[in-house]
Amino acid sequence: MKLEFIIAGFGGQGILSLGKIIARAGIKENKFASFMPSYGAEMRGGTANCKVIISSQEIASPYINHPDVLIVFNQPSWDKFRPKLKRQSLVLLNSSLAGFSPSYRIKVIACPFTRVARELGMEKAANMIVLGRLWREIKFVKELTLKETIEEYFSSRRDIVSKNLEALARGKEL
Numbered sequence: 001m002k003l004e005f006i007i008a009g010f011g012g013q014g015i016l017s018l019g020k021i022i023a024r025a026g027i028k029e030n031k032f033a034s035f036m037p038s039y040g041a042e043m044r045g046g047t048a049n050c051k052v053i054i055s056s057q058e059i060a061s062p063y064i065n066h067p068d069v070l071i072v073f074n075q076p077s078w079d080k081f082r083p084k085l086k087r088q089s090l091v092l093l094n095s096s097l098a099g100f101s102p103s104y105r106i107k108v109i110a111c112p113f114t115r116v117a118r119e120l121g122m123e124k125a126a127n128m129i130v131l132g133r134l135w136r137e138i139k140f141v142k143e144l145t146l147k148e149t150i151e152e153y154f155s156s157r158r159d160i161v162s163k164n165l166e167a168l169a170r171g172k173e174l
Contacts, residue, residue: 001031001056003140004064006081008049009073009094011039014127017153018071019050021131025141025149026054034062047076054140069138071130073113090137092130109133111174117167125160125167132171 005022009015016037023033034053040046051064066086072078073094085091089106096114111133117126128150135146147165154161 001054003054003069003138004067005052005054005069005071006049006064006067006084007052007071008047008077008081011046011048012124013048013073014124015039015048015073016050018127018131019052021146021149021153022052022054022140024153025146028145028149029141031056032059034059036062049077049081069134071134073126073130092134092137094126094130109137113171116170116174120163120167120170122163122167125164128164128167129171129174132168133174134171135168136172136174 005019007015007019016039019035019037023035026033032055034051036051037048038050039048051062053059053062053064066084067089069090069092070081070085071092072081078093085106087106091106091108093108093110094113095110096112113126113129114123116129117123131146135143146168150164150168151161154164
């Protein structure tokens with residue numbers, strides 16, 4: 001088993017946190033994982049992306065040519081990474097901030113992740129909504145592992161753990 005993810009959007013959308021959580025969840029289940037972030041000098045509003053690989057075997061390189069999963073939070077990210085897709089790629093697209101052409105021969109799940117997060121009163125949890133929808137589509141780790149990883153990742157901010165778990169659950173419903 002080997003899954004390659006590219007996650008991209010603006011800084012401040014939780015792109016890197018989402019990648020770290022996916023990688024950590026894989027490690028918790030004794031899989032190999034790599035995490036390679038890339039971001040601009042700006043803290044919020046600049047571009048950000050990361051490449052994550054989870055594998056049952058050792059990972060030779062963290063570089064990804066054609067991802068199995070592309071998660072895009074905005075239009076510039078969709079425009080940048082669309083050419084890297086293969087026919088079997090799964091795309092989770094934040095339709096609140098990006099559009100797509102239905103002529104592509106790939107599986108695109110377009111959901112208004114940002115809008116749903118706003119409706120829940122926690123716009124910063126859009127990444128957890130995406131994670132819930134991703135998990136529903138491909139169960140890359142056990143659900144309990146994912147929840148435990150989120151709890152550990154946000155352990156220094158206990159006040160937001162329950163909100164992130166709520167967002168994860170909402171994402172699974174989409």
